[in-house]
Amino acid sequence: MGFVEITNVRKVFGGKEKEVVALDEASLTFDEGEFVALIGPSGCGKTTLLTIVAGLASKTSGSVKVGGKEVTGPYPDYGFVFQQPSLMPWRSVLQNVLFPMEILGRNDAQAKARAEQLLEMTGLHAFANARPHELSGGMQQRVSLCRALIHKPKLLLMDEPFGALDEFTRLDMNDLLLKIKAETGASVLFVTHSISEAVYLSDKVVVFTRRPARVSAEFQIDIPAPRTQACRFTPEFIEAERRASEALGLLVGTH
Amino acid sequence: MNSTTTTTQIAYPLIGVAILFAIWGAYCWLFSVPEVVLPSPGQVAVAFFDSFGVLMREGWVTLVETVLGFALAMAVGLPLAVAIANSRPLNLMFYPLLVALQSVPKVALAPIVLVWLGTGLESKLAIVWLVAFFPIIIDTAAGLRSTPRELIQLAHSLKASPWQIFYKVQFPAALPFVLTGAKVAITLAVIGAVIGEFMGSSSGLGYLLLSATSQLNTPLAFAALFALSFLGLGVYAVVELVEIAIARWLPPRATGH
Numbered sequence: 001m002g003f004v005e006i007t008n009v010r011k012v013f014g015g016k017e018k019e020v021v022a023l024d025e026a027s028l029t030f031d032e033g034e035f036v037a038l039i040g041p042s043g044c045g046k047t048t049l050l051t052i053v054a055g056l057a058s059k060t061s062g063s064v065k066v067g068g069k070e071v072t073g074p075y076p077d078y079g080f081v082f083q084q085p086s087l088m089p090w091r092s093v094l095q096n097v098l099f100p101m102e103i104l105g106r107n108d109a110q111a112k113a114r115a116e117q118l119l120e121m122t123g124l125h126a127f128a129n130a131r132p133h134e135l136s137g138g139m140q141q142r143v144s145l146c147r148a149l150i151h152k153p154k155l156l157l158m159d160e161p162f163g164a165l166d167e168f169t170r171l172d173m174n175d176l177l178l179k180i181k182a183e184t185g186a187s188v189l190f191v192t193h194s195i196s197e198a199v200y201l202s203d204k205v206v207v208f209t210r211r212p213a214r215v216s217a218e219f220q221i222d223i224p225a226p227r228t229q230a231c232r233f234t235p236e237f238i239e240a241e242r243r244a245s246e247a248l249g250l251l252v253g254t255h
Numbered sequence: 256m257n258s259t260t261t262t263t264q265i266a267y268p269l270i271g272v273a274i275l276f277a278i279w280g281a282y283c284w285l286f287s288v289p290e291v292v293l294p295s296p297g298q299v300a301v302a303f304f305d306s307f308g309v310l311m312r313e314g315w316v317t318l319v320e321t322v323l324g325f326a327l328a329m330a331v332g333l334p335l336a337v338a339i340a341n342s343r344p345l346n347l348m349f350y351p352l353l354v355a356l357q358s359v360p361k362v363a364l365a366p367i368v369l370v371w372l373g374t375g376l377e378s379k380l381a382i383v384w385l386v387a388f389f390p391i392i393i394d395t396a397a398g399l400r401s402t403p404r405e406l407i408q409l410a411h412s413l414k415a416s417p418w419q420i421f422y423k424v425q426f427p428a429a430l431p432f433v434l435t436g437a438k439v440a441i442t443l444a445v446i447g448a449v450i451g452e453f454m455g456s457s458s459g460l461g462y463l464l465l466s467a468t469s470q471l472n473t474p475l476a477f478a479a480l481f482a483l484s485f486l487g488l489g490v491y492a493v494v495e496l497v498e499i500a501i502a503r504w505l506p507p508r509a510t511g512h
Contacts, residue, residue, distance in 0.1 A: 090428075103410065
């Protein structure tokens with residue numbers, strides 16, 4: 001029994017005439033504290049799967065269980081990080097981080113203390129009262145990460161969160177995310193386009209193909225923690241990247 | 256903004272106005288234009304200060320019509336925009352109708368409104384409401400619908416109630432659009448009030464303007480025209496100030512369109 005159990009999930013868009021299979025028979029199980037990356041080309045259904053796990057989108061058939069409970073709609077046990085920071089420009093950084101607590105009706109002194117602790121951890125404590133537009137893209141995405149963590153979710157759902165950042169910021173964010181994961185013990189389901197990011201962050205990489213949109217491979221990454229940037233140049237890392245590239249069909253036809 | 260550019264931004268428009276007045280005055284003087292056709296700026300100024308009391312009294316009437324009519328347009332426009340933006344059936348039923356109605360010249364409706372509501376304040380408010388209502392509802396609805404999808408999803412993921420989604424996410428996101436609509440609406444509101452006064456009234460700056468021209472008192476008509484312009488600028492400035500106060504906590508790119 002895993003913490004998250006995804007069994008034969010299928011998602012079909014459109015009517016009888018023009019059926020588009022966005023996701024076909026996806027199955028995936030992982031435990032509490034595990035970091036799982038979903039990787040594949042655009043339109044392969046990984047974001048669709050993420051929104052189904054979040055209860056934000058419906059599924060055509062199959063089952064998704066989180067913590068033993070079937071997902072039928074949104075539930076506040078997860079934090080969601082979007083591709084864009086998606087902050088509210090009219091709120092300060094601190095108010096943005098506290099937004100989920102306001103909605104959940106738990107915006108007390110304890111929540112504020114936790115928000116400040118998260119901002120401290122992400123190096124943003126000096127910007128608590130700044131407006132989002134005063135921050136760089138990477139800093140904004142860190143605010144978004146704090147917002148996703150404020151209510152101590154057991155699961156983090158991340159939809160290509162660092163895809164819009166430059167390479168250096170992205171590497172920084174990778175290390176920050178590993179640190180946060182180690183400190184909070186949350187499970188992470190992470191959608192990405194980057195093979196090296198997937199390998200660097202994950203305990204498990206799940207490879208999707210486009211036609212049909214389904215899980216084509218799944219393998220463990222056995223690089224021990226704590227991982228540092230130097231890991232990227234070890235034979236284990238390069239071998240894992242090769243396996244992922246192979247599963248994605250990128251190595252066919254090369255000489 | 257430094258002090259040099261502030262000075263420039265105030266000085267240059269004033270110079271522009273001064274040039275216009277100089278040309279106007281020179282034209283009147285060079286061609287000895289009769290006062291009844293086109294009074295000189297000086298004659299208008301004299302009329303303005305001689306009739307200052309009357310202008311203030313009639314201006315107050317027009318101001319009340321403008322502001323009340325505008326408030327009424329906001330009070331009806333905002334809830335309707337919310338309904339249209341949040342309900343697909345309501346949107347399909349009424350949005351095309353609204354856009355179609357917007358193309359009806361509202362001046363053409365004024366005589367009918369007068370027949371229905373008489374020559375009192377009610378008919379002026381109705382006409383102001385008619386002309387000011389559309390930009391408010393159209394811009395507000397556009398603003399509400401342009402709320403980033405992710406923010407709505409975030410709120411949904413936390414099981415926010417529809418009311419929470421509205422007042423914590425959608426409305427603040429739409430506010431710059433609402434103010435853009437309000438700025439257009441307040442300018443139209445002044446026009447609406449004058450149309451109403453032209454159609455049938457015994458007070459207000461529009462009425463004063465009409466009666467002054469019928470008595471061939473052109474300087475007073477011009478003075479009324481200037482009073483109207485000041486009134487229009489004044490109410491616009493108030494809305495603009497509200498926008499500036501709000502824009503301080505919004506990034507530049509998010510303030511309206």
